Amino acid sequence: MTTGCWNYAETIHQPKNNMSMNPYLKLVGHLRIPALTILMAAACMGAKVEYVGSEGVEAERKIFSWRNPADPKEMDSDGDNIYGSLGYLLFATAADEPDAKLQSYSETRDPLSSDGNSGGGSFTTLIAMPPSFILKSLQQNRVFAYNYAKADDPQSSDAPPIILGMAGVANLAKGATAEVLSISFTEDRADFRLGIMARSASDADGIDVIALAAGDSSAEATASGAGGKLMIYFFDVTEIKKDDVVTLAIGKDASAAGQSNALYYGIIIDEVSR
């Protein structure tokens, strides 16, 4: 039971001599005990997750223009036409330079650690998240760079594009999913939209399944697109209380073709405007 649940329970158990001053408590006073019990349980289920749709962006090697407000973004939930306005996580990014080493970088490390290199190439994980969001790697333990998609550099609108890296699990059994990342919260949070950037398992290093869970709530998307197309799968996360945990899992279908690395590019978050 979270802190928020206890606060709710205390509210409805205030002394009856205060009921005449509070219309809500007066209403509760007329409910039978079983109904009141159900109300309390419903209030204690924690954050909710819901899959709300996907958006395809440019094919491999074209620039993913996620930061330029001049390009329409139909799934942007805060209306500023920039993805990741609230925060972002991009794995093992590299400068867009003609360096052969960029074509085949792979390293076993916590993908959330900022730096990695491979004898000349530099692969930096970019993290800009609100202080109340706590990211933790679960089964993800590898980062890769392999001529993946280009994207706007979120650190500066004047900077040249960067090459995205990927992170996840190497040699994941087909038909299996792996929990890769969790997000917990140090305080009650306003609703936000979480975008998972990935490509389908019809391409090397892609995935078929993107699943989000928080307490008793879960939602799943099936990856689509081909030809290295970068897709974003959006989930709304609502009713967030302190200490809630949202978990991301990715996986391959049993019939997935090709090699078995299960990877994703990163995540973006935007407030949900109501």
Ligand SMILES: [Ca+2]
């Ligand atoms: Ca936005």
